[in-house]
Amino acid sequence: MLAQPSGAVRDYTTPASGSCPLVFGSAQGYYLVRDAAGIYAFNASCLHLGGRISPTQTGFGCPCHGSQYDLNGTVTVGPAPVGSTLQHYQVSESTPGGVLVIDPTKPVSTATRLT
Secondary structure, three states: OOOOOOOOEEEEEOOOOOOOOOOOOOOOEEEEEEEOOEEEEEEOEOOOOOOEOEEOOOOEEOOOOOOEEOOOOEEEEOOOOOOOEOOEEEEEEOOOOOOEEEEEEEEEOOOOOEO
16 A cells, blocks of 8 residues: 555445445444655545445545545535545554554544555
């Protein structure tokens, strides 16, 4: 991921079943994204009813009810609340140059990046 171009996305979500991958109360997983400022991770659960969002050409979308998100996880089209943002989490390297680790117990600002 460190060598990937800006806009690269890695999928660390739960397996989908059907057109609306929704299991109420369960974690949908995470996306690891790289932009010009570095690498960040956020929750893959839609802010509307918790369906798992999926990558699109311009960001992410929820197949359940049509919410759209930009690459930073900000809602651009509802029914999820427009302008709200998916929770971001700390990303670190296990060792310098090693495996990237998403820590879901450590929420961070939407501007936080691993460089």
